[in-house]
Amino acid sequence: MIEFLKKFFGHSGSSATAKERLRLVLMTDHLELAPELIEAMKRDLVDVISRHVEVDRDKIEVNFERQDSALAMLANIPILSVNRPNAGPTLVPVESVQSPTAANSAPPRVRKRRKRAAKKAPATGAAAPASAAAN
Amino acid sequence: MVDADIGLRNLDIVLGLESRVKHHLLDVLEERASLDEALVPGKHSESLFLLAAAQSREKDEVETSKMKALILSLRERFDYVLIDCPAGIELGFRNAVAGADEAIVICTPEVAAVRDVDRVVGLLGNRFRPQLVINRLRPNLVKKGKMLSVEDVNAILRLPLLGVIADEPEIIVTTNRGEPLALRKDTPTGAAYHAIAARVAGEDVPAPMPAAAKVTILERVGTLFGGKRA
DSSP: OHHHHHHHTTOSOHHHHHHHHHHHHHHHHHHHTOHHHHHHHHHHHHHHHHTTSEEOGGGOEEEEEEETTEEEEEEEEEEEEOOOTTSOTTTSOHHHHHHHHHHHHSOSEEEEEEESSOTTOOOOTTHHHHHHHHO | OEEOOTTOOOHHHHTTOTTTOOSOHHHHHTTSSOHHHHOEEOSSOTTOEEBOOOSSSOGGGSOHHHHHHHHHHHHHHOSOOOEEOOSSSSHHHHHHHHTOSOOEEEEOSSHHHHHHHHHHHHHHGGGOOOEEEEEEEOHHHHHTTOSOOHHHHHHHHOOOEEEEEEOOHHHHHHHHTTOOGGGOTTSHHHHHHHHHHHHHTTOOOOOOOOOOOOOOHHHHHHHHHTOOOO
16 A cells, blocks of 8 residues: 555656666667668668659658657658659558648658557657648 | 876875885886886786876877787786776877777766766667666665666676676775775675676686665664755
C-alpha cells in the first residue's frame, strides 16, 4: 500500500529516470559518432523515395531531435518531380497517390518524414504539415 | 602493475609504497634507470611489482612506440601486466592501451560514468572485447530503486561482467593505511576482488554479488516516519 502511494505520488526510484536519460543520451551519442551510419540511412531513404519521385539528392537534410521520451529522425527531402506516370495505380501506395497533385502545382516541394524510437510518441509536427499540404 | 597516469601518480600511495619509489616510468623510457631499478616490490605480495608514474611531467611527453616497447618487455618478465589507464581519451589513454591486449573497464552505477564508459568502449574498438567491473555499488540504494543496478548498467553497456565491488566504508579505511582491502580475502569485498582476479586468470568462479544489508523492523519503521529521501 505504501509502495503504491509512493509510486502514485511520483516518489518511485530515481534509477528509472537515470536509465531513461542514459538510453536517450547514448542513442544521440552513437548517432553523432557514426556519420557513416547517417549517410547510409540517407542513401537508403533516397533510394526508396526515388522509386516514386525524383528528389534533389544534394539538398537532403537529416536531423535528430529529442522529443520528450523519444528520439526522432527528421528528414527534409526536396522533391523535384514526379516522373513515373506509367506506374499502375494498383501498385502506387496511398502516399504517392496524394502527392502528384500537390507536387505538380508547386515543384520543388519539401516533404518530411519521421521515424525511429517512437515509443508512443505524440504525432509530431513534422508529419502533419506534409499530409495537410498533400490534401 | 604499471601506473600509466603520468603526472598524477597514485597507485604507490594506494598500495602503501610511496616511500619506496625511487624511479618512475619516464626514467625507464628515457633510460635514466633500468627496469629493475624502477620496479618496486609490493609490501604484501612477493609476486606484485609496481612501476610508478612520473609525477612532475605530463602525459603527452611519452611516445606511444616507447610505451608499447616497455609493456612488451614487462610481458616477458611477468605473468600479468596490469596497466592503470589515465582518465580521459587523449594521448595518455592511447599510450596506456597501446601495449595491452585485454581491457577491463571500471564503471560506477552513475549516469556520467556509464556514458563515459560507453564512449571509452567505443574508442577501444574492435581490438578489445572489454570486460566490465562495476565499482561502488550500494545494494541498499539499488533495492530502493535509487541507484542503477548491475543489470541496469549492463543492459546499456552489454559487456561481459567480470565482477562487482560494493561501496564499502572499509575500502576507505584500509586505503588510508595503504593496505588494500583487496588482499583481505576474509572480507566480502576482498573476496569479490579475489574472484575478479581468479576470473581474469581464466578460472571458472562466479562473480559474487554484494547483498543489501538486512534492515531491522525498527529501522524500517524509522524510515517510514523519517520522510522521504532523495
